[in-house]
Structures are given as structure tokens and as C-alpha cells.
Amino acid sequence: MALEMFRKEETLAMRKKLIGQSCRLFYSDDPVKIVRARGQYLYDENGKRYLDCISNVQHVGHCHPSITQAATTQMELLNANSRFLHDNIVQYADRLAATLPDKLRVFYFVNSGSEANDLALRLAHQYTQHEDVIVLDHAYHGHLTSLIDISPYKFQKLTGQKEWVHVAPIPDIYRGIFREDHPNPAQAYADTVKDVIDKVHQKGRKVSAFFSESLPSVGGQILLPKGYSTKVAEYVRSAGGVFVADEVQTGFGRVGSHFWAFQLQGDDFSPDIVTMGKPMGNGHPLSCVATTAEIAGAFTANGVEYFNTFGGNPVSCAIGLAVLDVIEKEDLRGNSSRVGGHLLDRLQHDPFGDTVGLFVGLEMVTDKEQRTPATDAAAQVVRRLKEEYICVSTDGPWENIVKFKPPMCFSMEDADLVADRIHHILTERLTPNPTDCRCKC
Amino acid sequence: MALEMFRKEETLAMRKKLIGQSCRLFYSDDPVKIVRARGQYLYDENGKRYLDCISNVQHVGHCHPSITQAATTQMELLNANSRFLHDNIVQYADRLAATLPDKLRVFYFVNSGSEANDLALRLAHQYTQHEDVIVLDHAYHGHLTSLIDISPYKFQKLTGQKEWVHVAPIPDIYRGIFREDHPNPAQAYADTVKDVIDKVHQKGRKVSAFFSESLPSVGGQILLPKGYSTKVAEYVRSAGGVFVADEVQTGFGRVGSHFWAFQLQGDDFSPDIVTMGKPMGNGHPLSCVATTAEIAGAFTANGVEYFNTFGGNPVSCAIGLAVLDVIEKEDLRGNSSRVGGHLLDRLQHDPFGDTVGLFVGLEMVTDKEQRTPATDAAAQVVRRLKEEYICVSTDGPWENIVKFKPPMCFSMEDADLVADRIHHILTERLTPNPTDCRCKC
Structure with a gap:
């Protein structure tokens, strides 16, 4: 197989014509064409x-042979939708369950972090029967209409803030409203969420969910002060809402010491919903929502099927399982x-x-x-x-x-x-x- | 590789425990476990x-060797995101453009029909700067929050009808308000859309999009009367809106005589936005939005990047290209x-x-x-x-x-x-x- 079909300038010209310009290139004034990759290395069309x-x-790692092998083997066997019984989806859910707190044991498989966060919103709404969502300033939770609504990073430039969305200060002890010199920034920042909840209630509204990346990235690489999430979860649950941990960027061992970044908050903390994505399929479109039996039960109780055409298919799950294996085997x-x-x-x-x-x-x-x-x-x-x-x-x-x-x-x-x-x-x-x-x- | 990891009853028990029950099984009172497939045949755990x-x-066809080969070859080489230049995405867009009317020549690659329809909504809103959407009764456009809002099939059971959503009668000449005996059902049904537009205007609102499957499926396998879409597009464009053809189920030659089901309406009809999905990757999560340079330009003009983590990656596009090849080679x-x-x-x-x-x-x-x-x-x-x-x-x-x-x-x-x-x-x-x-x- 030739590594290049077109010369670089031709690729660039076709890209400008055929692909929406909202889809930006890295190094836009002098983009890089990558034709192969392995491990942590990318190679351009000149072999550089x-x-x-x-x-x-x-x-x-790019093009890990174990992942390719798992995908190929399963593609040769079967790739049907999840309305048929299959072992991969249940085995994969079982393996993921083992990485999470006991109460998070119901899974929904989808295709992207955005699909996962949208489903998390739906689960929270259905379970709480409340509408309002609290997010952290500068947060980004995905490219879908519903997620732009809860992403200050996007809605401030686009549709503006909806009446059901409320923004809490990002608990940034370097640049935020409480800094390193504060005696208890975790409590102080958690109290800002409490204040938001009070304001929501004063408006006669009710809180459905607090939504936060476990280590806000677009927000500025913010390590949440220890104890913050436990306290916030307490406030949010008292208001009848749920705590959603967006682990789309930070899950699957990225943070080293723990499998999930929310675990940095300590053993006493567990979210009610966890969303996962990017690293899950090593590049294959694969994402997931994990939640409690109670929340899943409320979602089922509405009597409406949730069908995701590609979500949880045997190939996606085989790839997901292979990723878990490699994380373990290669430490x-x-x-x-x-x-x-x-x-x-x-x-x-x-x-x-x-x-x-x-x-x-x-x-x-x-x-x-x-x-x-x-x-x-x-x-x-x-x-x-x-x-x-x-x-x-x-x-x-x-x-x-x-x-x-x-x-x-x-x-x-x-x-x-x-x-x-x-x-x-x-x-x-x-x-x-x-x-x-x-x-x- | 063993075809089964668990006995069927064990798979079923794990599924009930671990997977959200809103994700239903075919034949729910006696589900089928499928372990391999080829062409048009599925095989259960007993080889039946x-x-x-x-x-x-x-x-x-299930497990088509050309598709598996294309996926494997590209997975061994590279699977990076579309912020790097790559030939596959532009080659694939070019091949898709050749199947569509000339004006539809800008592409956005995403992971599911739902992601495609959500992006179509965003494109329409951004281009028209209008908010309201007209859909056909019983329509289903996807599982995301924004799409449940425009899917009577779902919102009637869930959140109810939003003020910006308007439902036109489905042009069903067997069971609808105008039937086979009507002298011109296409015109009569198109006029119902005109009536909806008038009502939208009377409310001081404006139409962003008319959204319709090209051959409504959940709506009851409805072949739109010939001339209907041309007339509707005329009315919708006069109101400053755009025509979105949802080809998620019906594209890629499914209807036989044409590559796209909207082409059944004749050569004089072209939508402003086409969304595609299900068959596009033969099971791989791959979907797309095609639109005009004008609509894409308006979306770019808001200055906000559209980044879809997995959308348009080299593996997805290699699979998409292989699907097009097989459709052609095998007629x-x-x-x-x-x-x-x-x-x-x-x-x-x-x-x-x-x-x-x-x-x-x-x-x-x-x-x-x-x-x-x-x-x-x-x-x-x-x-x-x-x-x-x-x-x-x-x-x-x-x-x-x-x-x-x-x-x-x-x-x-x-x-x-x-x-x-x-x-x-x-x-x-x-x-x-x-x-x-x-x-x-």
C-alpha cells in the first residue's frame, strides 16, 4: 500500500475545498502530513x-499490534448490533466495573465522549426529574448541541448561556478566586457550588446534575483540591441532583496513580455517573457511560428504548478489551x-x-x-x-x-x-x- | 479464538446486570446469541x-473480507485525528462528492447518524440564524437530546414538543390525510408544509430547517410522492430555511435505482444538507454531513472550531472507501x-x-x-x-x-x-x- 495518494500540496488543496474549514489543522500555517505512526512516533511523507x-x-501507542490483532480477529468473525446477545459487551462491562466503585455497575456503550456526555445529561434528567445543570467555568464537554449548552468554553462564543445552566468558579488555586494561601480552598470552592445551588433554588428551579471533568483540561489543567468533589457531591445530592464525572480525557490510567482521575479525590468519593471516551478504543470510536442501578432503573422506567446503532458492537468491545489488556500487561x-x-x-x-x-x-x-x-x-x-x-x-x-x-x-x-x-x-x-x-x- | 466465552444463560444474566435495560434485545423473551456471521447469514452458538x-x-455483507483487509492495513499504518493532513479523508470526501449533486461538496465526518443529524441542526441554525425546525409526523432522527426534540416518535413519549419544533403530516398516500385517490398528493402534502410555515410566521418565529428522512422508515415505510420534496424545498427556502435530507438509513444504494433515496424525487431536486450513517462503514462507527459551500462558510464564520475526536480518521475513511469499492465492484x-x-x-x-x-x-x-x-x-x-x-x-x-x-x-x-x-x-x-x-x- 502506497503511503501517499496525493502530493502534500494537493492533499491540502483538496482538504480546503472538501472539508469544512471549521475542522482545523494543527500548525494551520504549515500543517504536517502524517502517513504512518508507531508507539509515540509519527512519520511524515518524507519519513521524518x-x-x-x-x-x-x-x-x-499508535498502531499497537495487539489492538490491530483484536480488531481484525473480531471483524473476521462478527460485527452485529447489541440487540443480539454477545459475550464481548458483557465481558467488557464486567472488566470496566472492576475498575470502578461498586455502585457504578450499569453500562451504556456509545461512540464518542460527546455521545456519552449527552446520554449522561439524559440519565440525570430522567432520574432527578430536575432540569438545571451546574458546570465549571471554561469547561468543555463536547461538540453536540446539548453539550455546547453546558460548555462555557463554547457557549460564550456561540449561543450564550441558557437559563437552566449555571456556572461555578473553577477551583484553580493558582489563578482562581481562592489561591494557594487560602487555608481550605477545597471547602471554599465547594461552598461556591453551594451558593450556586441556593441561587437556583431562589429562582424556583431544581438541580439535575453537577458536571465536571475530573481534571479540567481546557479549563487550564486544574487539579481539583482534595476533598472538593466529596463536598460538592454532598451539596448536589442534598439538592436532589447527581454528580457526573467527565473522564473522557483523563480515564484509563492517564493520571498514573489511579485508573480514574476522580479517584485522586480519595476513596470516600464516588460519582453517580462516569463518562469515558478518547483513550478507550486507542483511536477506534468507542465510549461509555457508567452509572448506578438506581439511575439506570429510572431511565428504563420511562419505557422508551435506547438504541445506539454502533454502540457496544463486538468489534468495539474486542478493541476495548485489548486496550485494557495492554494497559495491564505493559504496566x-x-x-x-x-x-x-x-x-x-x-x-x-x-x-x-x-x-x-x-x-x-x-x-x-x-x-x-x-x-x-x-x-x-x-x-x-x-x-x-x-x-x-x-x-x-x-x-x-x-x-x-x-x-x-x-x-x-x-x-x-x-x-x-x-x-x-x-x-x-x-x-x-x-x-x-x-x-x-x-x-x- | 473461542466463539463463546460464557454459556448463553450466563451471557444473558450478565447482560441483565451490567447493561442498561433501556438497551433492548431482539426477541426479548427468547433472545438470540450470535457468534459469527458472513454475508447475509448469522450463526448462533450452536452453529445454527x-x-x-x-x-x-x-x-x-457481514465480515466482508475487503472491508476487514482495508481496516487492518490502515490500522497497521496510522490512526491519528483529522488535525493532521491525510489523504484518506480528502479522497473519501472526493468519492462521496461524485455521488451527490454538484452543490453538495463540503463534508464533515463524524461517528454516528445521530452526531450527523445534530451537526446538521447546528449548520442550519448558524446559516439561517433562525431557530425553528419542521419535521414529519412519526419521524425519528436519533438518540441525542437535540434529536429527540425533533423526533415525534420519541418526544411524544418523553419531553413533549418544544415551541421551536413543528410537525407536518407525513405524506402517506395509503394511510395519511390525502390518499391514492387524490389527484395531486405531492402538491397537497407540500401545501401542508406551507401551512406550517405560515403558522410559524404568524407566531413571529422563523424557519431554520425542514428535516426529513428521504424514505421515512419508523414513520411507516413511506415513499414520498414524486415532486413533494422539490415543492417543500421551494417553500422552505422562501422562508429562509434549508432542506435537510436524512439518508442515515437509506443512502449508499439501498434503494437500488439511485445512490441516495432523495434522488427518487428526480434530478431537479437537491437538498441543502445530507446526513448519512448506518451503512457507511459496514458496522464501523462512521457518519457524515454533506452540505454547500455557503452553509459551511457560515459555520466557519462563527470563528469556533468544530473538532470531532474520531471523525474522519484514516481508519474510518479507509473503511468507507472500501465500502464504496465493494458496492461498485459487486454491483x-x-x-x-x-x-x-x-x-x-x-x-x-x-x-x-x-x-x-x-x-x-x-x-x-x-x-x-x-x-x-x-x-x-x-x-x-x-x-x-x-x-x-x-x-x-x-x-x-x-x-x-x-x-x-x-x-x-x-x-x-x-x-x-x-x-x-x-x-x-x-x-x-x-x-x-x-x-x-x-x-x-
Whole structure:
């Protein structure tokens, strides 16, 4: 099979003509054409190798042979819909259940994180019979109409805020309303959610769900203060609502120490609904909602079938099972902890404390006191790293966070290379030069 | 690879415990466990073969080796997201463009028909800057929150009708408000849409889109009267709205004579947006929205990126391309016409006229004059055919239509077998016995 059908300029011309321009390219002024990949490496049409610090979806590594093998074997056998009985879907649900708190034992399989979050909204509405949703500022939960409504990151630029959506401050102890010097930021931020609930009630409305990424990413790589989620869940449940943990980016061992990022909040915390997606199928469209028997029961009680044409088909589930196997066999969670910790250590000069594995944000500011986002400098780092054949992206409301979320097979040597290159770039003259960089983990 | 991991009763017990009960099984009182499939045949755990008249998703046949080969080859090479340049996505868009009217030449790739219809809603809203949507009665456009809102089939049982949604009569000349004896049902039904538009305007509201399946399926296998869509599009565009053709079930040659079911309306008709899904990836989660440069341009102009994590990835597109190749190489569109026509001929005793390929509905009534739906009889036919190892389903608002939408490799012999079995069943005593059956094609 030829690796290229068209010359790069032709591909680009066809893309401009045939694909909606809202679908943006990385490095839009000089996009990269990738024709093959393996592990944590991407190869362009000239065979040039890029170190991939972007592709969190290709979780166990690009083109992992075990995943391809599992897909091929099942594709040769059967790919029917889930209205027929099949072992893969139940085996996969059983394996996922083992990673979650006991109460989360009912599963719905869908095709994308967006489909999962939309279904979570429906489950919450049906169970609580309430309408209103509380989300964190800057949150992004997906591209569907219903999810733009609950994503301040999007609705502020588009349709505006609906009357049933309420935004709580993001619990960011670096840049938010309560900072490192606050004696108890977890409680203080949880109380802001309590205040939102009170305001909802004053309007004669009722809370259906609190929706939050377990480690807000677009919001700026925010590690929720420990104890925050437990307290919020208590307030939300008292108001008759449910706690939805969006693990679409952060699940499946990304954070190293735990399988799910919500587990960073401690053993006493369990969400009522968990949504998963990106890394789940290593690139195959596969996502899921996990919930309690009570919530699933209320959804069934409406008497209306939920049918997802492709969701939970034998091929998707075979791939999902293979991803779980590789995470275990190759100890990718351990690798994430070790390599993520090492990268953090190399980037921030200080010995690292708690890490969140291979989900690292390097926040750049032009002004240490005011913490003014160094957006341009971050963009320059991305461009300069591209010249060194290293792919990274920026994140956060001000795009001043250089983000590392590579395939989980990322090695110590890869981390050293990235850290060396970044140190080199930061000793150059960037315009304006960032005066401070700190790792947010 | 073992075909079974668990005994059937164990699979069923795990399914009941682990999978949301809203996800229903076929033959729920005695479900079928399928472990492998090939072409138009399904095999249960005992090796018993079922003739599959249900799986329209496995469009070119279950486990087609060309599709598996294309998927495997691309999975071994690369599966990155569409922010990197790649040939497959542009080649695939180019191939799809060749099947569509010239003006539909901008594509967005997504993961499911539901994601496609949700994006179509967003495109229409953004382009028209209007809010209201007109749909046909009994329509079903998907499982997402936004689509339940525009699906009378669902919202009547759930959230009720939103103020921005308007329902037009389904143009059913057998059972609707204008019937076979009407001199011009196309014009009469189109005028009902005009009436709805007038009412929308009287409320001071504006029409964003008219949304319709090109051959309404859940609505009762309705062949739109010729000329209807052209006239409706004229009215809708005059009101500043767009015409969305939902081809999720009916595209990719299913109707035999044409690649898209909207083409049954004649060469002078073109929708503004076409959504596609189910058969597109032969079971792989792959869907698409096609639209005009003007509509795509308006969507880009809002300045907000549309990013679909899995949409348009190289593996999905390789599979989509392979499906197009197989449809052509094996002349599946021709086969659909020939075999669909033969099935129709065998089922309705009369020589067949226009057919719509392998998308056949056999409507059963207890009363020829009143056309009272023979719901129970249709259910009995489904059960009896299952005993003969033939899988069919029912469709329509009264579930009195026995539906045939098999993989497109369905043969003349398969059609004869099904027709023989149905004739045999219908000569038995069913309770109550249907007095009439007619094919809706």
C-alpha cells in the first residue's frame, strides 16, 4: 500500500475545498502530513519522525499490534448490533466495573465522549426529574448541541448561556478566586457550588446534575483540591441532583496513580455517573457511560428504548478489551507515573510531589506576581518544538499552557529530550520572554 | 479464538446486570446469541444459521473480507485525528462528492447518524440564524437530546414538543390525510408544509430547517410522492430555511435505482444538507454531513472550531472507501434493484412497478377498508419466521409493517425462501388473522 495518494500540496488543496474549514489543522500555517505512526512516533511523507506529545487518544501507542490483532480477529468473525446477545459487551462491562466503585455497575456503550456526555445529561434528567445543570467555568464537554449548552468554553462564543445552566468558579488555586494561601480552598470552592445551588433554588428551579471533568483540561489543567468533589457531591445530592464525572480525557490510567482521575479525590468519593471516551478504543470510536442501578432503573422506567446503532458492537468491545489488556500487561499506568513524574521533575527544577502521570501542563506567564498569561510565548514554544520534530499543543482559557498528553508508552528518554529542548528554547529570546513557567500537575 | 466465552444463560444474566435495560434485545423473551456471521447469514452458538433480513448496517455483507483487509492495513499504518493532513479523508470526501449533486461538496465526518443529524441542526441554525425546525409526523432522527426534540416518535413519549419544533403530516398516500385517490398528493402534502410555515410566521418565529428522512422508515415505510420534496424545498427556502435530507438509513444504494433515496424525487431536486450513517462503514462507527459551500462558510464564520475526536480518521475513511469499492465492484445497487424487485413481486402477487431495492415493508391490516393495523399479526410473523431461522423486524407507528432491509448481497434464492415462508405463515391461522397485506416500497 502506497503511503501517499496525493502530493502534500494537493492533499491540502483538496482538504480546503472538501472539508469544512471549521475542522482545523494543527500548525494551520504549515500543517504536517502524517502517513504512518508507531508507539509515540509519527512519520511524515518524507519519513521524518516526530515525537508525539499530543495523541492522548492513541493511549497504548499508535498502531499497537495487539489492538490491530483484536480488531481484525473480531471483524473476521462478527460485527452485529447489541440487540443480539454477545459475550464481548458483557465481558467488557464486567472488566470496566472492576475498575470502578461498586455502585457504578450499569453500562451504556456509545461512540464518542460527546455521545456519552449527552446520554449522561439524559440519565440525570430522567432520574432527578430536575432540569438545571451546574458546570465549571471554561469547561468543555463536547461538540453536540446539548453539550455546547453546558460548555462555557463554547457557549460564550456561540449561543450564550441558557437559563437552566449555571456556572461555578473553577477551583484553580493558582489563578482562581481562592489561591494557594487560602487555608481550605477545597471547602471554599465547594461552598461556591453551594451558593450556586441556593441561587437556583431562589429562582424556583431544581438541580439535575453537577458536571465536571475530573481534571479540567481546557479549563487550564486544574487539579481539583482534595476533598472538593466529596463536598460538592454532598451539596448536589442534598439538592436532589447527581454528580457526573467527565473522564473522557483523563480515564484509563492517564493520571498514573489511579485508573480514574476522580479517584485522586480519595476513596470516600464516588460519582453517580462516569463518562469515558478518547483513550478507550486507542483511536477506534468507542465510549461509555457508567452509572448506578438506581439511575439506570429510572431511565428504563420511562419505557422508551435506547438504541445506539454502533454502540457496544463486538468489534468495539474486542478493541476495548485489548486496550485494557495492554494497559495491564505493559504496566502503562506505572510508566505514566514514572515518566510523568520525571518529566515534571525535569521541567520544574524542583523535586516533584504528587504527579498526575502523563497529563502535564507547563503554564507560562509574563509576570510572576500578576500571573499574566504568556500566550504568545506558549505559541512560540509549540512552533519551535515543531522545528525540533516534537508535537505539543497549548491548552487553557488563555492558551498559555504547553500541554503534554502523549501515548502512555512515552519513555524516560522521550521525557528527557522534550525537557532538554524546552530548556533550550526558554533560554533563547522569545518575544515577549516569559518570566516564569510552572508545571501544573 | 473461542466463539463463546460464557454459556448463553450466563451471557444473558450478565447482560441483565451490567447493561442498561433501556438497551433492548431482539426477541426479548427468547433472545438470540450470535457468534459469527458472513454475508447475509448469522450463526448462533450452536452453529445454527439465520437468514438476516435486519442488518442494513452490514451493508455489503457481514465480515466482508475487503472491508476487514482495508481496516487492518490502515490500522497497521496510522490512526491519528483529522488535525493532521491525510489523504484518506480528502479522497473519501472526493468519492462521496461524485455521488451527490454538484452543490453538495463540503463534508464533515463524524461517528454516528445521530452526531450527523445534530451537526446538521447546528449548520442550519448558524446559516439561517433562525431557530425553528419542521419535521414529519412519526419521524425519528436519533438518540441525542437535540434529536429527540425533533423526533415525534420519541418526544411524544418523553419531553413533549418544544415551541421551536413543528410537525407536518407525513405524506402517506395509503394511510395519511390525502390518499391514492387524490389527484395531486405531492402538491397537497407540500401545501401542508406551507401551512406550517405560515403558522410559524404568524407566531413571529422563523424557519431554520425542514428535516426529513428521504424514505421515512419508523414513520411507516413511506415513499414520498414524486415532486413533494422539490415543492417543500421551494417553500422552505422562501422562508429562509434549508432542506435537510436524512439518508442515515437509506443512502449508499439501498434503494437500488439511485445512490441516495432523495434522488427518487428526480434530478431537479437537491437538498441543502445530507446526513448519512448506518451503512457507511459496514458496522464501523462512521457518519457524515454533506452540505454547500455557503452553509459551511457560515459555520466557519462563527470563528469556533468544530473538532470531532474520531471523525474522519484514516481508519474510518479507509473503511468507507472500501465500502464504496465493494458496492461498485459487486454491483450491489443493481443486485438491490433486482432482488428487491423480485421479493416485492413474490410478496404482493401483482407485477411490481417502481421498487426501492432492498428496503421493503409488508404492511398488514385486519380490515381492508379501514386499514386497521394488524399489529399482533405482524409480531406473529416475526416470531414464526424466527422459528424458520429468518430474522425480520417490524416498523411503523403501529408496528404492523414487516420490514426487510438485509445486507445488499441478499440473493434471489434468499428472497424466494423468505417469500415462501411468509406465504406459508399467512395461510396458517394467525390470531387475529390479517385480511390484507400490501407491500410498501
